[in-house]
Amino acid sequence: MPKFASLPAHHAHHAHHTHHALPAASLAVGATSSEAMAANADLADHLSALPQTRAKASPRPRKRAQRSPQPLVTPRAHHCRRGRPPFFRNSECLACQTPLGYWPEQQNLLPLQDAGEGRWQAWGSDPTDVRFARCANLHTAAACNWLVTGVTDAGWQQLCRCCRLTRTVPDLTLAEHPLWWNRIEVAKRRLESALIGLGLPVEGRDENPTGGMAFDLLRTAPGAANVVTGHADGVITLDVEETDDAWRERRRTALAEPYRTLLGHLRHETGHYYWQRMVDGSAWWPDFRALFGDEQADYAAALQQHHERGAPVEWRSRHVSAYASCHPWEDWAETSAHYLHLRDTLDTARSFGIDGDRMELSYERFGVDALPVAGAGAVAVSGADMDAGAGASAGASTGLGQGQSRRLSKSRSPTQDEQFLNPINSSMQLTGVLNELSRSMGVADFYPFVLSRPTIGKLHLLHRVVTERSQPSGVAP
Numbered sequence: 001m002p003k004f005a006s007l008p009a010h011h012a013h014h015a016h017h018t019h020h021a022l023p024a025a026s027l028a029v030g031a032t033s034s035e036a037m038a039a040n041a042d043l044a045d046h047l048s049a050l051p052q053t054r055a056k057a058s059p060r061p062r063k064r065a066q067r068s069p070q071p072l073v074t075p076r077a078h079h080c081r082r083g084r085p086p087f088f089r090n091s092e093c094l095a096c097q098t099p100l101g102y103w104p105e106q107q108n109l110l111p112l113q114d115a116g117e118g119r120w121q122a123w124g125s126d127p128t129d130v131r132f133a134r135c136a137n138l139h140t141a142a143a144c145n146w147l148v149t150g151v152t153d154a155g156w157q158q159l160c161r162c163c164r165l166t167r168t169v170p171d172l173t174l175a176e177h178p179l180w181w182n183r184i185e186v187a188k189r190r191l192e193s194a195l196i197g198l199g200l201p202v203e204g205r206d207e208n209p210t211g212g213m214a215f216d217l218l219r220t221a222p223g224a225a226n227v228v229t230g231h232a233d234g235v236i237t238l239d240v241e242e243t244d245d246a247w248r249e250r251r252r253t254a255l256a257e258p259y260r261t262l263l264g265h266l267r268h269e270t271g272h273y274y275w276q277r278m279v280d281g282s283a284w285w286p287d288f289r290a291l292f293g294d295e296q297a298d299y300a301a302a303l304q305q306h307h308e309r310g311a312p313v314e315w316r317s318r319h320v321s322a323y324a325s326c327h328p329w330e331d332w333a334e335t336s337a338h339y340l341h342l343r344d345t346l347d348t349a350r351s352f353g354i355d356g357d358r359m360e361l362s363y364e365r366f367g368v369d370a371l372p373v374a375g376a377g378a379v380a381v382s383g384a385d386m387d388a389g390a391g392a393s394a395g396a397s398t399g400l401g402q403g404q405s406r407r408l409s410k411s412r413s414p415t416q417d418e419q420f421l422n423p424i425n426s427s428m429q430l431t432g433v434l435n436e437l438s439r440s441m442g443v444a445d446f447y448p449f450v451l452s453r454p455t456i457g458k459l460h461l462l463h464r465v466v467t468e469r470s471q472p473s474g475v476a477p
Contacts, residue, residue, distance in 0.1 A: 074197030077351035078109035091145035101147040135160035141178035167214040180243040199470025231272035258448035271336025293328040302327040342427040
């Protein structure tokens, strides 16, 4: 079970990999509202300058090229026993009151029937079929609807595989903390279900004491140093005040960020975790440095420079966000978060019968020319792409000049390129329409970002790392 605590003194430190969060004193020198407005104006100018972001409404339905449907990574549409559509977070069908439970290994929200002795089965199952326990956090503020299948020597595990990752929760005797804990766990379940769907290792410290993942949900105690959201050797620290909408919006405005959410924080920090677990010291290391830059650049100095001077003026042509420009580690983490943003958005849309390829909005699609060019069993990256790519990170220039190239060590096939580009292009078309829907409601854009060609190359490398991890040994991504 997780421990319940407010901030211990030794947790108040800057993590090895630190996210956007700054000490409170830094907010006094944050971006002003006029600077934020200027940044938005710059973004509007940039949007109009990039070919892939120009869109036009079609005057009539067009016949589109037929593409093979892409498989869902994480299905999001489910059905109760009577065909009603419950949603991912539901623990009971609101129409017929049938108990529901999420089976993460099968990525399915099941209607349940009582199997006796505190156990449950899928509705209509044979008595000999799989039996489940419900997560012990079902009846806590976390309101977890996941199922437990694991049995140890001591009997059934009490917590599901997602709740077991939470090592420290905030002090639940404080009035606002139960709601805050609930919001974090709702976002974490969304994250972990997508990671499981991608075939990534999702292990807690109980399963893997040295390489597992743990979450400490902390709040700055009176008189103590500020909690800093970040990652350090598998431990993800989250400042629970990020769950307070007004607090988070003030922080977002002060830092001139277009997007700041709990789910975004969690996706970013797990990106650091998987870099350390799957890239650091691996065969992917040279390819990472070729596209993202040299992570040996002074991290603390890079962060300080970013917070004092801001991002380079031209960051939008090189990185997925301003923060990604400060250091290769942060570039990877931000790219990882956006990979999950796009995959989960597209999975959700397709689960409910919405497909970006069928949108009546014409975008110039990314082709294989947006990726590092394959040839002779290796992949070449042009000097022009590299100059527009990783070289902006502080101290992390690749040293490539115009017309030079660096070869990536891992090859891939044209079919695998298309398997990456098709969902990316579908996501771009889908988010274009979703942005217009957001504007119809007078709210911020659903996806307020632009993907340039260098960022597509980075997303592609991340995709290949993820795909290799989820495939049998020897299958090239």
